[in-house]
Amino acid sequence: MKFSRQKSNLAEPGLSAHNSNTASRWMLVTGIICVAAALRAPFTSVGPLLEMIRDDLGLSNTMAGAITTLPLLAFALLSPFAPQLARKVGLANILMLAMLTLSMGILVRSASGTVTLFAGTAMIGLSIAVCNVLLPGLIKGKFPHRIGLMTGIYTVSMNICAAAASGISVPLATHSGLGWRGTLALWFIVSALATLLWIPQMKSLSPSSTGAVRSSAVRVWRSPLAWQVTLFMGLQSLLYYVLIAWFSVILGERGMSSSRAGWILSLMQLAQLPFTFFVPLWAGRMKNQRLLVVITSILFIIGILGVWLGSTELMAVWAVCIGTGGGFAFGLAMMFFSLRTRTTQEASELSGMAQSAGYLLAAMGPALFGLLHDATNSWNTPLALLAAASVLLFAAGMGAGRDRYVGDRK
Numbered sequence: 001m002k003f004s005r006q007k008s009n010l011a012e013p014g015l016s017a018h019n020s021n022t023a024s025r026w027m028l029v030t031g032i033i034c035v036a037a038a039l040r041a042p043f044t045s046v047g048p049l050l051e052m053i054r055d056d057l058g059l060s061n062t063m064a065g066a067i068t069t070l071p072l073l074a075f076a077l078l079s080p081f082a083p084q085l086a087r088k089v090g091l092a093n094i095l096m097l098a099m100l101t102l103s104m105g106i107l108v109r110s111a112s113g114t115v116t117l118f119a120g121t122a123m124i125g126l127s128i129a130v131c132n133v134l135l136p137g138l139i140k141g142k143f144p145h146r147i148g149l150m151t152g153i154y155t156v157s158m159n160i161c162a163a164a165a166s167g168i169s170v171p172l173a174t175h176s177g178l179g180w181r182g183t184l185a186l187w188f189i190v191s192a193l194a195t196l197l198w199i200p201q202m203k204s205l206s207p208s209s210t211g212a213v214r215s216s217a218v219r220v221w222r223s224p225l226a227w228q229v230t231l232f233m234g235l236q237s238l239l240y241y242v243l244i245a246w247f248s249v250i251l252g253e254r255g256m257s258s259s260r261a262g263w264i265l266s267l268m269q270l271a272q273l274p275f276t277f278f279v280p281l282w283a284g285r286m287k288n289q290r291l292l293v294v295i296t297s298i299l300f301i302i303g304i305l306g307v308w309l310g311s312t313e314l315m316a317v318w319a320v321c322i323g324t325g326g327g328f329a330f331g332l333a334m335m336f337f338s339l340r341t342r343t344t345q346e347a348s349e350l351s352g353m354a355q356s357a358g359y360l361l362a363a364m365g366p367a368l369f370g371l372l373h374d375a376t377n378s379w380n381t382p383l384a385l386l387a388a389a390s391v392l393l394f395a396a397g398m399g400a401g402r403d404r405y406v407g408d409r410k
Helices: 023-036 047-057 061-089 092-108 114-142 147-175 178-186 187-200 225-253 257-284 290-309 312-339 345-374 380-398
Strands: none
Touching: 023 114, 023 147, 023 187, 047 114, 047 147, 047 178, 047 257, 047 290, 061 092, 061 114, 061 312, 061 345, 092 114, 092 147, 092 178, 092 187, 114 147, 114 312, 114 345, 147 178, 147 257, 147 312, 178 187, 225 290, 225 312, 225 345, 225 380, 257 290, 257 312, 290 312, 290 380, 312 345, 312 380
C-alpha cells in the first residue's frame, strides 16, 4: 500500500488554471457544501413523517410507500442522462436549474393535497439525481489534487443533514405546530441558500474550466471496470436502504422495545458519519483501494451475521459494524467515480451509470426483503441474502479497487 504526498491547504496554487483566486475557491467549496447539505434532507425527512402524511391525506399503505420509492426511481431513470444535459446546457447552468427545481419541488410538495405531494416529490427526485451525478465530476475537475478531501467534505455534508432531518422531523411536526407540511417546507431554506450561493459559480465555472461539455472517447457502459464500480455502488445502496427500512422491524420482532430499536437504528446511522469523511481521504492517498474494500466487507458480514445469529444484547455492536461498513462503502463508491476515470466528463458518465443501477437496486431492495420475509415467515432467508450481498460487494470492490481507469484495455 503506497501513499502519495499531499498538502492539506485547499488554497495551494496550481489546483486549477481557472481557479487561482483563493476567495473564489472557497466560495466554490462553500457552494458545494451547501448543495450537498440540500440533497438528502428533503428525502430523509419524509420517512419519520410518513404515518402522519398517510393519515392526513387518507393514503393507502402502497401510496404512502411510493412517496419514498418515487425519488429512488427518479434517481435511477435520470442519472444516465445528466452528463449529456451538462454537455448541452453547461455544468454550472444545469446545476443551477437543478437547485431551482429542488427548491420549487419542496414548496409544491407541501402545498395542498395528494397531487402536489407526488408532483413535488418527483421534482425533488429528478433535481437530486442531476446533482448526485455531476458533483463528483465537478470535484474531480476543480480539485484534482484534493479529490479525497473534497469528496469527504461533500459526503459528510450530505450525511450529517440526512441524519439531522430524520431526527428532528417528528419533534418539529408535533411540538412546534408546523405539522408535516410546515416541517417539510422548512428545507426550502437550505435549498434556497444553496441556490443563492451557486449564483457566483455561473461565471467562474466556465466549460473550459470543468471539461464538462467535452464528449468522452470512453464508453463507460462497455467497460468491465465501470460495471464493477456500478455493482459496488448498487450493492452498497441495496444494503443501506434495506437496513434503514427493516432494521427496527427486525429488532421489534426480537422482543426489543420501539424506543430502544429506534436508538440502535440512530446509532447505526451515526456510526457511518466519520468514515464518510475519512475514507475518501484514505482512498485518495492509496495506490489501490482493495484494503478498504476488505475492511468494508468484513464489517458488513460481521454486522449482518450478528443481527441474524448473534446475541440481542450485543445488537448495538452489530449496528456499529453495519454503520461503519456503510460509511466505508459510501465513501469508496463516491471516490471510485474520480479514481477510476481520467477526465471530468468520464467521472460524470461513470457516476451516472453507477447511480442509475445503484438506486434501481435500492428501490427494489426493501420490497424484495419484505416479500422474502412474508414468503418464509422468517428473517433467516432475507438476512442470508444480505450476507450474500456483502460477499458480492467484496468481489465487485476488489475489481473496482484496482489501480486502473475505465478506458484501459488491460
